[in-house]
Structures are given as C-alpha cells and as structure tokens.
Amino acid sequence: MADSFNFELVSPERLLLSGSVTAVVIPASEGEMTVMANHAPTMTTIQPGVVTVTFADGKTDRYVVFGGFADILPTGCTLLAESAVHIDEISRDDIAKRIEVARGELEAAPNDEHRAGIERYIAQLGTVQGTILPA
Known part of the structure; x- marks a missing residue:
C-alpha cells in the first residue's frame, strides 16, 4: 500500500479538495507529472488539463484546471x-x-511573445476539450 500525503486543490472561488491521497497526476508546464508521498520539493506552473487524484481506497477523482502553480513537498x-x-x-x-x-x-x-503564449493556451484548451469531451 502506498504512503499517503495531504493534497489541496484551490481555486480563487473555493477549496475544491483537501484530503489524504496516495497519488496526484498534474498537468505541469513541462508535461504530466505524478506526485506521491515523499516527493522531492518542487514548484511548477500548471497548464490547462486534468488533475487525477487517487485516494487511499483506490478510488479516483478528476478535476479540470486552467493554469496556476503547484507547490510540492x-x-x-x-x-x-x-x-x-x-x-x-x-x-x-x-x-x-x-x-x-x-x-x-x-x-x-x-507583441509576438504574447501572441505565442495565447496560441499555446488555445492549443492546450483544444487538447483538454478533446480529452474530456470527445466528439
């Protein structure tokens, strides 16, 4: 059985989840990453995508996020x-x-840099749309 750790998912509107989990898959800016107990301290930005949370009983839950950052200890x-x-x-x-x-x-x-960032964001939203809401 995997060790558990505390996970909190917070948006400006509310606290969506706070509890003990065994794994969390987050859409980090450099690609998906799985966080587990005793993970090395890391801070990363988040791109639009799906966060998958695995609880100690094996059940999973999913949330859609649109940017932000994660602080991992x-x-x-x-x-x-x-x-x-x-x-x-x-x-x-x-x-x-x-x-x-x-x-x-x-x-x-x-400017071009700002335009490129927005184009990346639009592409990420398209990926999210295709992943969670297939045609």
Missing part, C-alpha cells in the same frame, strides 16, 4: 489553480467560451 502538495472545476461540472460550451475569449485576446496581443 515530501509531506504534501498544494495546487493553486487560476480556475478549476470538477470534471462533471465542465461542458463543451465552457471550453468553447474560453477559446473564444482567448482568440479575442490574440487579436489584441501587443
């Missing part, structure tokens, strides 16, 4: 999301609206 992990919802609360329209807003920001981007 050997005894726990806190993910502070720019925005997050339970996977059952997201719809194709929600993601389509986010893509539409980002496209509007793309048109007003002041």
Whole structure:
C-alpha cells in the first residue's frame, strides 16, 4: 500500500479538495507529472488539463484546471489553480467560451511573445476539450 500525503486543490472561488491521497497526476508546464508521498520539493506552473487524484481506497477523482502553480513537498502538495472545476461540472460550451475569449485576446496581443503564449493556451484548451469531451 502506498504512503499517503495531504493534497489541496484551490481555486480563487473555493477549496475544491483537501484530503489524504496516495497519488496526484498534474498537468505541469513541462508535461504530466505524478506526485506521491515523499516527493522531492518542487514548484511548477500548471497548464490547462486534468488533475487525477487517487485516494487511499483506490478510488479516483478528476478535476479540470486552467493554469496556476503547484507547490510540492515530501509531506504534501498544494495546487493553486487560476480556475478549476470538477470534471462533471465542465461542458463543451465552457471550453468553447474560453477559446473564444482567448482568440479575442490574440487579436489584441501587443507583441509576438504574447501572441505565442495565447496560441499555446488555445492549443492546450483544444487538447483538454478533446480529452474530456470527445466528439
């Protein structure tokens, strides 16, 4: 049986989850990473994606996050999301609206670097949409 650790998922609106878990898969900026008990101290940014939480009883739960960062310590992990919802609360329209807003920001981007960041974000939202809401 894997050791457990404390995990908190927080969005500006609310605390979505706080509890003891055995593993958390997060969409880190450098790719998906699995956090387990006694993980090396790490801080990483989060890209839009799905967070999968595994509890001690083996059950899993999933949340969709839209950016943020994670602070990982050997005894726990806190993910502070720019925005997050339970996977059952997201719809194709929600993601389509986010893509539409980002496209509007793309048109007003002041420089190529900003434009490239927005284009990456739009691509990530498309990936999330295809992953959790297949056609």
